Amino acid sequence: MSEAVGRPNDELYVADSFRVCVSRGTAEARGLSRHIARFTTSVRSACTDLNMPFREADFEHFLRDSLTQIEKYGEGNPRLELWGGVNQTPELRLSLRPLPELSESIELRSIGTDDPVLWHPERKGRNIGVFSALNRELGAEAILTNADAVAEGTTTALIWWIGSDGFISASTRRVASVTEALICEIAENRSEQLTPTHITADALVECEVWAVNALHGLRTATMLDGRPLAAPDPLRLAGYRAALDRTWEKVAGIVF
Structure with missing residues (x-):
């Protein structure tokens, strides 16, 4: 997993982002379990389309590690990502981003x-x-x-x-x-x-x-x-x- 370093010819194939708020010291996100499920389905599908391997154990480790980092980061707009490129192994990344200005x-x-x-x-x-x-x-x-x-x-x-x-x-x-x-x-x-x-x-x-x-x-x-x-x-x-x-x-x- 990488948060910043890219590779030549990288392409973003799947992304899922959500808002995190902190309430009484606890990090929360609306409908987070649904976001995790959508990201999982999309990554599986993209790997099949691109003839790239999907490794269950590695994927679950990425999710656990990402949620730990997201909780520590607190308020923000994190994004789960799948990156790939020509003749490259797919790479799961977490982008920890600050919360932008919100509007109604x-x-x-x-x-x-x-x-x-x-x-x-x-x-x-x-x-x-x-x-x-x-x-x-x-x-x-x-x-x-x-x-x-x-x-x-x-x-x-x-x-x-x-x-x-x-x-x-x-x-x-x-x-x-x-x-x-x-x-x-x-x-x-x-x-x-x-x-x-x-x-x-x-x-x-x-x-x-x-x-x-x-x-x-x-x-x-x-x-x-x-x-x-x-x-x-x-x-x-x-x-x-x-x-x-x-x-x-x-x-x-x-x-x-």
């Missing part, structure tokens, strides 16, 4: 039919560089589409509301969001439902939209393509945010 709202911008060509859109990792460049170019969170239907944001999953009815993207060509899954469980506990469906960016402008991810939690989207989005229902928003804040897990208590 975000502006969105669609990119129409010019979606980038992605490598395994359902897997977080290799597309990160493309997404970062796209967001810088647009000056906002880019919205990716599949066949003109909204799929996801480059760093977020999207949830939208039409009155009391909530929806998520039905696209399978997107990253399975841990935070979205947590919010779907919250909705079920509230006797509400977030229905998978398809929607165009033009239709999304008429909705109340949430952009959710592991770092920021639940943010409200204020603008889409320069047009204001519907104001959030304050009671619903507060209820979901409070429930999401009950999903923190102790880093030291994770079993895999």
Whole structure:
């Protein structure tokens, strides 16, 4: 495992990051066990695609060591990574990163039919560089589409509301969001439902939209393509945010 030193022709194939906070001296992360499970599945899949060996014992040692380091580091935005290159053995790395500035709202911008060509859109990792460049170019969170239907944001999953009815993207060509899954469980506990469906960016402008991810939690989207989005229902928003804040897990208590 390495935290800083790279190799020529390295490529980031899999990544999984999350926010760590410290509460009463204990390091915690929202939905951490789900992040570990998603990273494990993605690494196995990437190794198969790339004809690279997956060594179970080494992988479990990496996870244990990483969680120990993450707990010691405390508040931050750590990232678990799988790196590889031409004719190279895959390398698992932990990147310990400080917590960036957090926000409660975000502006969105669609990119129409010019979606980038992605490598395994359902897997977080290799597309990160493309997404970062796209967001810088647009000056906002880019919205990716599949066949003109909204799929996801480059760093977020999207949830939208039409009155009391909530929806998520039905696209399978997107990253399975841990935070979205947590919010779907919250909705079920509230006797509400977030229905998978398809929607165009033009239709999304008429909705109340949430952009959710592991770092920021639940943010409200204020603008889409320069047009204001519907104001959030304050009671619903507060209820979901409070429930999401009950999903923190102790880093030291994770079993895999």
